[in-house]
Amino acid sequence: MKRFLNLLKKEIKELVTIQLVISLAFTILLFQFIGRISKKEVQKALGVQTISALDLDNSPASQGLLKGLESARFKIQRIEGKTREQAIDIARGGESKLLLVIPGGFSETLRDLKPSEIETYSYMRSFSLIGARGQVVVRGVISALNDVLSDNFLKDRLPGLDPASLKNPIKSKDFVIVQDRMAEGSASQIAGLISSQSLLIPVILMMIIIYSSQMVISAVAMEKQNKTLETLLTVPIRRTSIITAKMFAAGIVGLLSAGIYMFGFQSFIGGIGEKAVQAGAQGGAATVMRQLGLTFSTGGYLILGAALFLSILVALALAMILGVLAEDFRSAQNMIMPLMFMVMIPYFISLFADINTVSLPVKIFILAIPFSHPFLVSQNLYLGNFGMIFGGLAYMLIVFVVLVVFAARVFSTDRILTMKLRFGKKKSSVA
Amino acid sequence: MDNVLTVKGLKKSYGNQVALAGIDFEVRPGEVFALIGPNGAGKTTTLRIIATLLTSSEGEITFLGHDLRKEPDFVREKISYLPEEAGAYKNMKGMDYLHFMANFYARDAEEEKEFVDRAVAITELGDRLKTKVGTYSKGMTRKILLARALMTKPVLAILDEPTSGLDVLNALEIREIVRRYVKEGTSVLLSSHNMLEIEFLSDRVAMIDKGRILDSGTPQALKDKHGAKNLEEVFRSSLR
Numbered sequence: 163m164k165r166f167l168n169l170l171k172k173e174i175k176e177l178v179t180i181q182l183v184i185s186l187a188f189t190i191l192l193f194q195f196i197g198r199i200s201k202k203e204v205q206k207a208l209g210v211q212t213i214s215a216l217d218l219d220n221s222p223a224s225q226g227l228l229k230g231l232e233s234a235r236f237k238i239q240r241i242e243g244k245t246r247e248q249a250i251d252i253a254r255g256g257e258s259k260l261l262l263v264i265p266g267g268f269s270e271t272l273r274d275l276k277p278s279e280i281e282t283y284s285y286m287r288s289f290s291l292i293g294a295r296g297q298v299v300v301r302g303v304i305s306a307l308n309d310v311l312s313d314n315f316l317k318d319r320l321p322g323l324d325p326a327s328l329k330n331p332i333k334s335k336d337f338v339i340v341q342d343r344m345a346e347g348s349a350s351q352i353a354g355l356i357s358s359q360s361l362l363i364p365v366i367l368m369m370i371i372i373y374s375s376q377m378v379i380s381a382v383a384m385e386k387q388n389k390t391l392e393t394l395l396t397v398p399i400r401r402t403s404i405i406t407a408k409m410f411a412a413g414i415v416g417l418l419s420a421g422i423y424m425f426g427f428q429s430f431i432g433g434i435g436e437k438a439v440q441a442g443a444q445g446g447a448a449t450v451m452r453q454l455g456l457t458f459s460t461g462g463y464l465i466l467g468a469a470l471f472l473s474i475l476v477a478l479a480l481a482m483i484l485g486v487l488a489e490d491f492r493s494a495q496n497m498i499m500p501l502m503f504m505v506m507i508p509y510f511i512s513l514f515a516d517i518n519t520v521s522l523p524v525k526i527f528i529l530a531i532p533f534s535h536p537f538l539v540s541q542n543l544y545l546g547n548f549g550m551i552f553g554g555l556a557y558m559l560i561v562f563v564v565l566v567v568f569a570a571r572v573f574s575t576d577r578i579l580t581m582k583l584r585f586g587k588k589k590s591s592v593a
Numbered sequence: 594m595d596n597v598l599t600v601k602g603l604k605k606s607y608g609n610q611v612a613l614a615g616i617d618f619e620v621r622p623g624e625v626f627a628l629i630g631p632n633g634a635g636k637t638t639t640l641r642i643i644a645t646l647l648t649s650s651e652g653e654i655t656f657l658g659h660d661l662r663k664e665p666d667f668v669r670e671k672i673s674y675l676p677e678e679a680g681a682y683k684n685m686k687g688m689d690y691l692h693f694m695a696n697f698y699a700r701d702a703e704e705e706k707e708f709v710d711r712a713v714a715i716t717e718l719g720d721r722l723k724t725k726v727g728t729y730s731k732g733m734t735r736k737i738l739l740a741r742a743l744m745t746k747p748v749l750a751i752l753d754e755p756t757s758g759l760d761v762l763n764a765l766e767i768r769e770i771v772r773r774y775v776k777e778g779t780s781v782l783l784s785s786h787n788m789l790e791i792e793f794l795s796d797r798v799a800m801i802d803k804g805r806i807l808d809s810g811t812p813q814a815l816k817d818k819h820g821a822k823n824l825e826e827v828f829r830s831s832l833r
Contacts, residue, residue, distance in 0.1 A: 168696040176684060389680035393741075396644045396674040397697040398666065576647045580607070 165399045166407055173411030176384075177377050182415075186422050193426035212237045214253040215262045216244060221269035227280070230306070231262075250283055259285050275315065280304070340454045341546060347450035355451065356544065367536055368505055369423055370474055374416025375481035375501050381408045382485030383494035392579070401573040405566070409478045416474075455544075462543045465551060469536040472558040476532045477501060479565035486572050508534035529554075532561045595658065597622050597749050597780045598643065603652035605638050605804075612638045614804040615652070620749065625771065625781040627791045629824065630801035636784035637677060639801075640753050643782065644674035657748065670698075673742040677753040677784075680734070683727030687718060687737055690726055691744070698745045708744040715740035715770055732763035739767055743774045750774070752783040756790060768794050788824040798824065800831045807831035 213236050217224045228238050239258060241249045246263055253261040261283040271278040316325040336348050385391035394404065451457060458466070480501060488494035508531055511517075517528055517538060528534045535554035542550045572578055598620040605613040613635045620626045628636045641647045643654060645665040654661040656668050681690050691712045692705065699705035713722060716736045726734065735755075742750055755771065756764035771794060775781055785791050791798055792812045799809035808815060808831045812824055819830040 165697050168693065172682070172685075172693055176682065179684065388683060389676065389678045390682055392641075392644075392646060392676040393674065393679055393738075395646055396669055396672070397694070398669040399697060400666070579641075579646060 166403045169399060169404065169407040170410055173381060173407050174415060176381065177411055177415040182419070186419060189423060190426040211235070212239055212256075212258045213260045213262055214239045214241055214249070214256060214258040215264070216241045216246065216249040217264045218246075218266045219264050219268035223269035223272050224264040227264065227304075228262075246281075253283065254285060259287065261285070272311065338450065338454060340456060340544070343454045345450045345453035347453075352451060352454070352456070356456065356541070367470060367473060367533070368502075368509070370416055370470075371477040371501065371505050371533070372498070373419045374412045374474060375477050375484075376495075376498050377416055378408055378412035378478050378481040379485040379488060379494045379497050380491060381412060382482065383488040383491050383497075386488070387490040395573075395578065402570050405482055405569050405573055409475075409482060412481070413474065413478055458540075458543060465543060465555075466536070466539055468555060469539040469551075469558070472555060472562060473533050473536045475562045476558055476565065477505075479562055479569055482569045483565065483572065486569070486578055504531055505533045507531060508537050512537045529557075532558045595622075596620060596655075597657060598782065599653075599655045600639075600643070601653045603639065603642065603654065604650045605635075605642060605647065606650050612804055613642075613649075616799075616801065616804070616806045618799050618806060618809060620780050620782050621797075622780055623775060623778055624796040625775055625783065625794055627795035627798045628782070628784045628801050629786065629788055629791050629798055629828065631786055634801045635804040636786075636801055637753055638804075640674070640751050640782065640784055644672065644751050645669055646674075671748040672751060673745060673747040673749075674751045675738055675742040675753060675755060677757055679738050681726040681737060681741075684725060686725055687716070687722035687729070688713075690737065691722070691741060694741045695744060711746075712737075712740035712744035715743060732759055735759055735763065735767065739770060743770070743779065746774070746777065746779055749780045749782060752781060754785055755783060756785075756787070764790070788828060792824050800828050802832065 213231065215228055215231075215238050217228065217240065228240075232238055239256065241252055244252065249261060249263065263281040263283070265279060265281070268278050268280065312329070313325040316323070316328055320328070336346065337344055338347050338349050338352055382391075385394060395401070481498075484497040484501065485494060488497050508528055511520075511524075511528055512534075515524075517525060517534075520528070535558055538554060539551055542548075542554075596619040600619065601617050603613055603616045604611075616635070616639065618626070618628075628639060630636055638647065642649050643656075643661065645661065645668055648662065657671065659667050661668050682693075685693065688709070691709045695705045695708035695712070699708055716722065716733075718733060718736065721729070721733065722737075726737065729737070735758075739752075739755065742752065750771075752771070756767050759767065768790065771781060771783075783791075783794070795812060797809065797811050798815065800807040800815075808818075808827070810818070815824065815827045816822070819827045821827045821830055
């Protein structure tokens, strides 16, 4: 144990370099910085915005439209006694992003139930989506005014009838059924919420796998490149301890690094305010999900955690073998690619296809990739497919054991010094 | 006295390529035994097999009466190996590297300190041991690696081309250190293609070429047998 801890300490020290600490600190600071800037921009966009308005009609109807905009948190800068062209120039010099021109005769055409036109001029001083929000809100206000005007007309002409029923005579009442549970709600909204929640799993998994695998591959490749491996293999420590120490160190540092990156990423997302937006939009769907039993229990979270943990172990064991194949640090960087593809394939397939409906060969292919199972666990937990869940966990465990046994065999034989894969040549050779 | 190491009929092949075609030799207690021969003769393969890095295809190796193939862990406790192109962890300070390596062999902190003190004395690097190994010259790196190999006073030190690539003064220092440790009881098995160096350093030598031992004995006995002035002439005569 003393020797193992000696090696583990060395491996962690080798991985936690000043460059890594600086890179992590820089990333967090960068995310925080971008998050704060984004937050300010979002606050600015959501706050009071200035709109220039040229009212050529100057009627109660046009005044009503502008008041409606003021109540929608817009500051209206009225341009008085100018022509359309003059107003366009004036607004260009100001801070308004939008100029609204209400033409003469606006109220009369409204009264005659003829289509009325108002003109909007957007000043695109940046191309961000948030910057274009002003026009979207103006359209919303106009749409609301259209509703009010058409409702008033219908009430005048057809008293006693609900205008809403007249405009939309057919309404749908949506129900969602999951196994034996049913609740009122929209299927697309539920699917959207589940997929947005599941989206975090591959992101976390990919971050951890990239970090840990790269570290373990590099740890072995660097031993080869620096000519320290031969010495290490002749000191009195078991080969399995060398493998385990490298995997443990990479796992610990990889988890920490991924955690720090995720924290930084969350600060960035938090800055944009997506959390608040999501909470507001999905509050109703969350209630429906609870009614449908689409929530994780403590046991569910434990199963999900076990799936993530096992997939990380599989990645580390695979990375260890790939590290042995690498000749030096540079070729080790290339070795990470097959691993990355193995993580990305199930992710992209899960985005576009349903594992349960794909053809049998594709299904076998997906299930054969150990990293598919953490993606499938959350959906199977919702649907109560425990056979699939535990089968997946058992499969990952078997793959991990096989890979570790293989890695230990490679480390215990000549292959550790003689096995290598060369990139950029016609053939891959195991010499 | 029993041999420290006995090698009988050692063979090694990589696929169809024969690296060792059956070699026999033994290393006695407190002697320097050298394998000499040109590049590709099979010296490094032999040393790697004895250092438990490679497995033999055929043959028998006994270390202190233990079968090397069956008890590699026992062998690793008692030997130390210095590969020809060995390196040390560049991000570690010299002193940290010595502590790290000593920790694998020492039973307690006191013994670890004893090993490290010995290594510090061998290197004669003083305060430079407080700096990172990556900043060392080739000679300094080789000294710290040799110190690492000798600090535990191993039963058998296996040194592959110990002075390869070093200047005259550094090579001389390394040879003196090796001779000093042999006097203290460590047996040495080394390889070199520098036959003049071997003549100065070794008690007995074996001439190896194409995976076979051509001749072996003390440098003087070999010179007498072949009527040669030095080991280079002995080697040429052995090839005939």
